[in-house]
Amino acid sequence: MKLTCDIDVHHLTRVEGHGNIHIRIRNGEVVKAQWEVVETPRFFEAMLVGKKWENAPYLCGRICGICSIGHTLASIRAVENCFNIVPSEQTAKLRLLLKHMETLQSHILHLYFLAAPDFLNTGSVFPLIKSHPEVVQRAARLKLLANDCCDVIGGRRLHPTRTVVGGFTMLPDKYQLEQLRQRLETSMADLEQSAELFASFAIPDFSRETEFVSLKGKGSYPFIGGSLVSTDGVELPENEYLQMTNEYCVENSTSKWSRLSRDSFAVGSLARLNNNFAHLHPSAQEVAKGLGLAPVNHNPFMNNVAQLVECVHVVQDAIRLIRELTAAEWQEVRQQVTPQAGTGVAAVEVPRGILYHCYECDQDGRIVKADCVIPTSQNHANIQHDIQALADNYAKKGSSDKEIELLAEMLVRAYDPCISCSVH
Amino acid sequence: MIFKVIAKQELAKLFEALLANRVVGPVRKGSDKNGTPIYSFEVVYDFTQLQLDYTSTQYPAKRFFLPYTETLCTFEIAGDSWEKKVDFNIYQPQVLFGLHACDINALNKLDKVLLESAYPTPYYASKRKNMFIVGIDCEPQPYCFCRSMGTDTALHGFDMFLTDLGKKYFVEIQSAAAYNYLKHMQTSDPTEEDHLRYMAVEEARHEKFMAQVDTTDLTKILDMEFQSEVWKHWGDKCLSCGTCASVCPTCYCYGVAETVDLDLKHAAKMKHLHSCNLIDFAEVAGGHNFRPDSHTRLKYRYYHKHRGFVEAFEESLCVGCGRCGEACLANITVPEVIASVRHEEI
Amino acid sequence: MSAELSYMGVDLTRPRVAFFELSSCEGCQLQLLNKEASLLDFFNLLQVVQFREAMSEKDDTYDVAFVEGSVTRADEEERLKIIRKRAKILIAFGSCACFGGVNQLKNRFADQDWVKREVYGDFAIDTQPVRPLADIVEVDVNIYGCPVKKEEVERIVTDLVVGKTILYPKYPVCMDCKANENICLFDLGEPCLGPVTRAGCDAWCPNNRMGCWGCRGPAEAANVEQLKNIMAEHGFSSETLLDRLECFGGFSAFVDGLRQPQQDTGKQGSGI
Amino acid sequence: MERLEFVDVLKEERPEAPRHDLGSFEYTYKAEITNVYPMTEQEKLYQIQIIDPEKRRGFTFRPGQFVMLEVPGIGEAPFSISSSPIRRGDIELCIRKVGNLTNFLAKVKRGTQVGISGPFGTCFPVEKMYGQNIILIAGGLGIAPLRSPTMTVLENRSRFGMVEVIYGAKRPSELLFTYLYDMWRKFDINLNIIVEEPDHTWDGPVGLITEILQERIGALRDVLEQETYAIVCGPPVMFTFVCNMLMAAGLPMHKMFVSLERRMHCGRGKCCRCNVGSTYTCLKGPVFDYWSVMNLKEAI
Ligand SMILES: Cc1cc2nc3c(=O)[nH]c(=O)nc-3n(C[C@H](O)[C@H](O)[C@H](O)COP(=O)(O)OP(=O)(O)OC[C@H]3O[C@@H](n4cnc5c(N)ncnc54)[C@H](O)[C@@H]3O)c2cc1C
Ligand code: SF4
């Protein structure tokens, strides 16, 4: 039993963006456990007002450097939904492939560069270059592969250049796609070794009953569009996202927070997996089982494992997509766009969870109102409640300040928060 | 000079025979917003890819003999000493299949500076001397003024030149290597009728030239009009973007940049084709710029091509292909600029 | 990591480097971890002492500070001033730092309160008009781009370590674009800022058939006046031109004239 | 299918063989910096020796010519040879630090290897001047290209009439080759040195170079029209003033020689960087007679 504890983490490291953690324990009671988001807002939603539709994907990709592809695709989908444009099958496949590769690169970056140092007792990946060179090389290899795929399909790994409303500006070279497929196939060995590495990590034993929100898969593991679902039984169509997110402002956070059936809910890999386990590729399911992950899992630290499972899934699915794309003749690369007045909503599963973009346009396609709801902002409340429970739990166990501090940091990192994105 | 005629379908056989080497030729790269085809010189593997009736390519075949960027040498650094390695980046002969007369003449002009003057450059020589050129006659486009520049026919600088006589090609052979390849095709000696047909085809082609440049006394007129206001007029439009030089088959100016590798153990010297229209082209150490205004730079490009080069080599450094005018977003074209300097109505 | 470096017999010090981010998407920092093949050599040239996004250790003595992002709040201004004091060389890293980046688009609204309300309603939020670093402190080196190009970062870092003059192309993107033998986007019916934007990105966007948006700011002799004519001639509205010119803040000196004739587009009392 | 014959251009027999060997284009001489003497805050004198003894002996140049000096990975730039042609492949360069390459050079130690190519360009036609009076005028760093013809003149002192050296600098601390003045004076020459901003160490003339020139022209007026040559090196403003004064005093334009400086990336008439109008400074220059300079557009 721990009686007092003072933890103040200023600008938590190895996460995207700026957040602080404060924990105060007095007489064994957690009197304060706070997740503070201090990131500066950039006002993207206001910036878009008055801008023509073609600006939206270009600007919105810049909400976040890590998931710029996800934002771009969500933005494109919102505009297309507003103008009643249905992407061709080819476009849809290419977008999904691009999406998968972003998922892969983001998950690998998080797992190896941001999360793994905690489990290997270092402060960063840099010492690992010397102590665990094979680990770093494997991470670099996987990341490079994912990035190369993004370059080939989206033109650029970050802030993509080929993705536009109506399709693409230009198609990838089939020969290059084929080469990537071969590399993807050989990368399975690296992923298996990654699974072994994570199996060797001691995942903290902590769980808290949580509501998980994600897209609902229809025949396949969901990534782009579809209906919204929660483990508490809520199910809504894509365009009623507002009822799913219920954003509100809180003190000590420049990001908005969300709630649904309870005080908080979680989105992200674990949420997707909890809701759609059956749709995972069989080899991904196997990896999940091997790592002791089965739905519905309530341990937030298992989000790391869920990410790894998703890596296997996206690699397998990317191989399928490339096979299909290279077997078919290339079709028209880009559809004609005719603006019309209306509102378009897009829900897209980005690495950190479900992302919504919603634009209202006038008849010239000029944006009148814009709304973006970011996965991390939906997670903030849940992070807050998790920290509270975690502090309580480990205080009762009598853990030291240092231990609690590290666990709290690891907990926040497990969500792989994208803070600047959540504030946008 | 040896002339032959071949049936059209024989050409594929020549192509096949040449394929043992790297073959570069005109292919269709895409189309513009109006659906007009855009052609480009690319490495080709299949005769059907070749578009021998192409109008003109947006870019000359320059990258195959004067690459936009080229490594001049690399260094291996060891302490305060080093080893230099030079590689001319050519290991096999290249075939340029389907060059128009202007582009062949462009090579001839480049030869004068890069091959025949003091300090011939081996980077160019290695490519130029390993080139087999099959020329082909062209269909004059509205922007072509090669006839004014005297470059509408190629007198030398190729191995073989084809003229379309309808069902046959009239073939001019200028090298032993080309003669050697004749055995792969069925050829015959031209008849008197073929000669007449050839002359008729050429005459019909000459009729089609529309754009013109009056080069009479041009070197002197350029000198006289050095301070002319028209330069400012064009200078105001000029974007100083270097596009004209980039698409020009005869522009060869360059800049050199040396780089050190991240490992600090290797270094390289790179050459990048530049353009005299670029803002810092005439900047010297210490920051002084001899041509700070866009009009002085634009003027310099014309002086170099139409005056300085003529003084040095008795001919202009422009083959009248019209590419620069077509590519220039500001619509600055050679015929118009020269006409304005001559105080002609345009 | 501490063995010193040398080049051509000249002893060099491995600079102590810190990375910071103000208001940004952190994409430029992410670029640092890209180009995996040369990652080890890159980090061997430097001694990273602070890199919050990638490492937990933190040391406040550094020679070179890479600062990403623009300044949008008083605390960022203070942080920046402290960084300036500590660093011998301050690098504005990416277009947000160099020009304000996309963030500065909110500055275009006359009514900044409307901007706050549009996003946060009545919730009190602290923010200022967006400023590039150079508005607040002296900047020694600019690395342009949204995102920055890793190849260029590598070159600049090597030049810095070796003691070479850091040079940027002064000419526009068209040069890079032509060297890649692209079909000009104007021929394809797309607008492009290539003719006025500083080269050095290897025509990243035009290579992918996306017109340039000017993320690297103006080339040294940018003839924006002529570009206006060209855009009009190709049927693009001045709104399209404005969208691109004002996107990253690099062309702020050129956009004023274009904004006037525009209609009041922002609703709820926002004026442009 | 049939392969074309591959031509190795370096080995190819060329009956039309141009004046220079293709192979020498990018194969610079490896040379060693054998000594570095700091002369002022800005300038150092570098003694550079071509390493291969044979090539060193074969390296001949004439006063006024320049070499391209390369430090791998850093840069390559033209520098006038400051030493006497007698010393062949063992040359001296006086280099001011102004930028990338020159700043790096300021840091290198003796023993460092550099690349040298050349010599390039035209020279001061010293032999043509035999039997005549000679005025050598330098402003600032202009003394670097002027030192070589000066040494040649002194080495052949008996072949010339009157020899007049006029050298101006901004401050006494910026004067170059100060250790040589006494030695030069022993050769029966008139050495005039003037500074604009004197300090306590200075007891010589004060003012602009044109002022001392005006004085000397008075003394020389009689010979200027007939038996005199001038070599003028320095920044363009300076040599324009100086040449115009000499011209006014009767010295014909074709008897004055100046050296022009442009950016050069090749030194071999290929990169076009150094063009004045459309004349290559590296081939037709850097030494021009004043008549030619007047006829070059935008030379100054
Ligand atoms: C025939 C001749 C003889 C010479 N003799 C001598 C001599 O005896 N002694 C001597 O000290 N000097 C001499 N010079 C001058 C010498 O060549 C220059 O000082 C030298 O080139 C400087 O090189 P750097 O790399 O140090 O400077 P740089 O860094 O090349 O130049 C400094 C300045 O030039 C500009 N600049 C440089 N590179 C670029 C670029 N890529 N784009 C745009 N601007 C750029 C910048 O404004 C910079 O501040 C001679 C020049 C010539 C032509
Ligand atoms: S200057 Fe223009 S017309 Fe002349 S050769 Fe060059 S591109 Fe062709």
Ligand code: SF4
């Ligand atoms: S696409 Fe853009 S950058 Fe390329 S040439 Fe055209 S205008 Fe210039």
Ligand code: SF4
């Ligand atoms: S093309 Fe333009 S927008 Fe694209 S990276 Fe280059 S400068 Fe930036």
